[in-house]
Amino acid sequence: MRNFNENTITDAVLDRIKNTSDPRLKQIFNSLVRHMHDFVRDVRLTDAEWAFAIDFLTRTGQKCDGNRQEFILLSDTLGVSMLVDAINHGSGGSTETTVLGPFYVQNPPEYPLGADIHGGMKGEPLYAEGRVLSLDGKPVANAIVDVWHSDQEGYYDVQQIDKVGGLSGRARFRTDKDGKYRFWSIKPAAYPIPYDGPVGEMLTVQKRHPWRPAHVHFMIEAPGFEKLATHVFVDGDQYLDSDAVFGVKDTLIGSFVKHDAGSGPDGRAIDTSYWTMTYVFTLAPAPS
Amino acid sequence: MRNFNENTITDAVLDRIKNTSDPRLKQIFNSLVRHMHDFVRDVRLTDAEWAFAIDFLTRTGQKCDGNRQEFILLSDTLGVSMLVDAINHGSGGSTETTVLGPFYVQNPPEYPLGADIHGGMKGEPLYAEGRVLSLDGKPVANAIVDVWHSDQEGYYDVQQIDKVGGLSGRARFRTDKDGKYRFWSIKPAAYPIPYDGPVGEMLTVQKRHPWRPAHVHFMIEAPGFEKLATHVFVDGDQYLDSDAVFGVKDTLIGSFVKHDAGSGPDGRAIDTSYWTMTYVFTLAPAPS
Numbered sequence: 001m002r003n004f005n006e007n008t009i010t011d012a013v014l015d016r017i018k019n020t021s022d023p024r025l026k027q028i029f030n031s032l033v034r035h036m037h038d039f040v041r042d043v044r045l046t047d048a049e050w051a052f053a054i055d056f057l058t059r060t061g062q063k064c065d066g067n068r069q070e071f072i073l074l075s076d077t078l079g080v081s082m083l084v085d086a087i088n089h090g091s092g093g094s095t096e097t098t099v100l101g102p103f104y105v106q107n108p109p110e111y112p113l114g115a116d117i118h119g120g121m122k123g124e125p126l127y128a129e130g131r132v133l134s135l136d137g138k139p140v141a142n143a144i145v146d147v148w149h150s151d152q153e154g155y156y157d158v159q160q161i162d163k164v165g166g167l168s169g170r171a172r173f174r175t176d177k178d179g180k181y182r183f184w185s186i187k188p189a190a191y192p193i194p195y196d197g198p199v200g201e202m203l204t205v206q207k208r209h210p211w212r213p214a215h216v217h218f219m220i221e222a223p224g225f226e227k228l229a230t231h232v233f234v235d236g237d238q239y240l241d242s243d244a245v246f247g248v249k250d251t252l253i254g255s256f257v258k259h260d261a262g263s264g265p266d267g268r269a270i271d272t273s274y275w276t277m278t279y280v281f282t283l284a285p286a287p288s
Numbered sequence: 289m290r291n292f293n294e295n296t297i298t299d300a301v302l303d304r305i306k307n308t309s310d311p312r313l314k315q316i317f318n319s320l321v322r323h324m325h326d327f328v329r330d331v332r333l334t335d336a337e338w339a340f341a342i343d344f345l346t347r348t349g350q351k352c353d354g355n356r357q358e359f360i361l362l363s364d365t366l367g368v369s370m371l372v373d374a375i376n377h378g379s380g381g382s383t384e385t386t387v388l389g390p391f392y393v394q395n396p397p398e399y400p401l402g403a404d405i406h407g408g409m410k411g412e413p414l415y416a417e418g419r420v421l422s423l424d425g426k427p428v429a430n431a432i433v434d435v436w437h438s439d440q441e442g443y444y445d446v447q448q449i450d451k452v453g454g455l456s457g458r459a460r461f462r463t464d465k466d467g468k469y470r471f472w473s474i475k476p477a478a479y480p481i482p483y484d485g486p487v488g489e490m491l492t493v494q495k496r497h498p499w500r501p502a503h504v505h506f507m508i509e510a511p512g513f514e515k516l517a518t519h520v521f522v523d524g525d526q527y528l529d530s531d532a533v534f535g536v537k538d539t540l541i542g543s544f545v546k547h548d549a550g551s552g553p554d555g556r557a558i559d560t561s562y563w564t565m566t567y568v569f570t571l572a573p574a575p576s
Contacts, residue, residue: 001529002536004367006374012534013367019495028331029494033366035327040371042319049316050372054359061349061359071342071349078321079292079301083328084338086294206317207307241289246300248290 010037056198063197067158069102073199076101076245077208089226093135094284098247100229101217103156108146110172114266116184119168123152123186125274126256127265128232131179132220132281139179140283143222146172147183149215154191182266187256187275190214190239203244210244213237216254218281225283232279254279298325344486351485355446357390361487364389364533365496377514381423382572386535388517389505391444396434398460402554404472407456411440411474413562414544415553416520419467420508420569427467428571431510434460435471437503442479470554475544475563478502478527491532498532501525504542506569513571520567542567 004012013033020026039045045053063070075081081099089097111117118125128147132140148170150156157168169188173181192210195203203210215231231247232254233240240248254277264270292300301321308314327333333341351358363369369387377385399405406413416435420428436458438444445456457476461469480498483491491498503519519535520542521528528536542565552558 001534002531003538004370004374004534006371009367009371009374009534016496016530016534017494020493021495022493025493028333028337031327031330035323035330036366036368037371039319039323040368041375042323043316044375045316045372047372047376050363050369054357054363057345057359058349058352058357061346062352064346064350069342069346071345075338075342078324079297080324080328081338082292083294083297083325084333084335086292086297087329087332088335205308205310205313206305207309208304242304243290246289246292246297246304250291 006041010034013037056201060198067161068194068197070194070197070199072100072102073193073197074202076247077193077199077203079246082246089284092284093282094226095228095230095281096249096251097228097230098249098252099245100219101245103148103158104146104217104219105148105158105167105170108148108170108172109167110174111183113173113176113180114182114184115171115173117147117169117171118184118186119157119166119170120164121151121157121168121186123188125264125270125272126185126187126277127182127274128185128216128277128279129180129182129265130279130281132175132181132222132283133179134225134283135285139175139177140222140225141175141177141179143175143179143220143225143283144172145175145181146217146219146221147185148217149185149188150191151186152189154189154214159194184264184268188214188216188234190237193244208244209242211239212243212245213239213248216277218279220281220283222283224286226286228281228283230281232277294329298322301325344489348486355449356482356485358485358487360388360390361481361485362490364535365481365487365491367534370534380572381570382514383516383518383569384537384539385516385518386537386540387533388507389533391436391446392434392505392507393436393446393455393458396436396458396460397455398462399471401461401464401468402470402472403459403461405435405457405459406472406474407445407454407458408452409439409445409456409474411476413552413558413560414473414475414565415470415562416473416504416565416567417468417470417553418567418569420463420469420510420571421467422513422571423573427463427465428510428513429463429465429467431463431467431508431513431571432460433463433469434505434507434509435473436505437473437476438479439474440477442477442502447482472552472556476502476504476522478525481532496532497527497530499527500531500533501527501536504565506567508569508571510571512574514574516569516571518569520565
C-alpha cells in the first residue's frame with residue numbers, strides 16, 4: 001500500500017482500520033473517515049488552511065480547564081450538540097431536552113426543599129416550584145433535581161468564584177412524596193457564551209452574536225427513568241429566536257411572573273419585587 | 289428559529305452563518321457543517337459517544353506542546369494529511385511530496401556543505417548528496433535545504449534534547465552554484481509515532497501498529513519555486529507498505545548503499561562501515 005492519490009487514500013485508511021474489534025467503533029471510524037475526507041475533497045483544503053485548522057483545534061483544547069470547555073462550545077455553536085440531542089431524545093410526551101452547556105458541576109451541594117440558593121450572586125429574587133411526573137402523570141418522589149443558572153449579569157458562579165465566594169445559584173434537591181420541588185434563587189439574565197477564545201474568533205468571522213436567552217438549567221434523575229437535561233427559558237427574552245447554540249424549544253419557555261414586595265408563595269416576607277416560575281417536568285421511562 | 293429537529297438543525301446552522309464575509313471561509317464552514325452533521329446522523333451518535341469525543345479532542349489539544357503536535361498525528365493517522373498533500377501537490381514532473389510530520393523545527397541551524405550534523409545522535413555514518421534542479425533540469429543554486437531525521441533507535445533530537453545535548457541530525461544547507469548539497473550524518477531508523485497519547489489509544493483500538501519506515505526529511509525552498517516538503521525513504525525497510533501515516537511513494541525511496549571502512553566519498557577517513565545515499569530533487573515553479 002503506497003502511492004496514494006486523493007481518490008485512493010480513503011480506501012487505504014478504511015482498509016487499515018478494518019481490524020477494529022469493537023463493531024460500533026469500527027462503524028463510527030468508517031463513517032468519520034469517509035465524511036472527513038469528503039469534506040477535505042469538497043473544499044479542496046489548502047496546506048495553509050489545514051495548518052490553520054490544526055492550530056485552531058490545538059488552541060481549542062488548550063483553552064479548556066476545570067471551568068471552561070471550549071470543545072463543548074464549538075459543538076454547541078456548530079449545532080452538533082443539539083443534533084446529538086435530537087437524535088437521542090424523542091419527545092414521546094416527556095419534557096423536551098436541550099444542551100447541557102459547559103457550566104454543569106458534578107455533585108452540586110444538596111439543599112433542603114425551599115432553600116435559598118443564590119449565595120453570593122446578585123439579582124431579583126425568584127421563587128421556582130413545580131413537580132416531577134412520570135408519563136402517566138404520577139409523581140416521582142425522591143428524584144434528584146440539579147439546578148444551575150446565571151446571575152443578573154449573565155455570569156455563572158464558576159466564572160467568578162472568588163467574587164461570589166463559592167458555588168452559588170447551583171444546588172441539588174430531592175423531590176418530596178408528591179414529586180414537588182421548590183427553591184428561592186435569583187432571576188437569571190441572558191448572557192454571551194465565553195467568546196475570548198477560538199469559538200469567539202469563529203463567531204466573529206461568521207458575524208454571529210454569542211448570546212443565549214436567559215434560562216435555568218435542570219438535570220433530573222430518578223431510578224427507572226431516563227435522565228433529563230434541559231432548561232426552562234425566561235419568556236419574552238430578546239434572544240429566544242437567535243440562541244447562539246440553537247437550544248430553544250417552545251415547550252421549554254417558562255412563564256415568569258413579577259410580583260410586588262410582600263409575602264412570597266411560601267410565606268416569606270420580601271421587601272423588593274420578586275418573580276415566580278412554575279414548571280412541571282415529565283420523565284421518560286429508562287430505555288430497556 | 290426554534291424547535292429544531294435532527295433534520296432542520298443543519299439548515300438552521302447554515303442560515304446562521306450565511307453572513308460570513310469571507311467567501312472562502314463561508315464555503316469551508318458550509319461544507320464542514322453539512323459533512324459533520326451527516327456523519328452524526330449517519331452513525332446516530334449517542335450522548336455518551338459525543339461526550340467521549342469531546343474529551344478525546346480536549347486531551348488531544350492538551351497533549352500538544354513545543355515538542356509534540358498530537359493533532360498533526362491525528363490528521364496523519366487518519367489519512368487527512370496525505371489527502372491534503374495529494375490535493376495541493378500534483379507531480380507534474382517535480383519531486384513528489386509527503387507529510388511534514390510533527391518534528392520540523394523552524395529555522396534550523398545552518399551548516400556549510402559537507403558538514404557532519406549528527407551532533408549527539410548515535411548511528412552508522414551516512415553521507416548524503418545530490419542536487420536541486422528545476423523542471424527543465426537546470427541547477428537551482430543557493431536553495432535552502434532543511435534536513436531532519438531520527439537516530440538509530442528512531443528518536444528525533446527534540447524527543448531527547450537533554451540526552452543528545454541540543455539540536456542534532458537537523459540542519460539547514462544552501463546548494464552551491466551547481467545546485468549540489470552534501471552532508472554527513474547517521475542512518476535513521478524506522479520508528480513508532482508517539483503513541484502514549486490519544487492517537488495511541490486510537491491506534492490500539494484500531495489494532496494498528498504505529499511504525500513509520502526509516503526516512504530523511506527534506507524541505508527545500510528557493511525563490512521562484514514551490515516549497516517542497518518530502519522524505520527520502522530507506523529502501524528495504526519493513527514498514528514501506530504499512531507506514532502508519534500513509535506517506536510512502538515509490539519515487540521517494542532512496543538507494544542506501546553500505547560501504548566498508550576506508551575513505552569516504554569526500555576523502556574523509558572512516559574507521560567503521562558507512563552508508564551513502566544520493567537523491568536529486570526537482571522543484572516545481574511557484575504558482576503564478
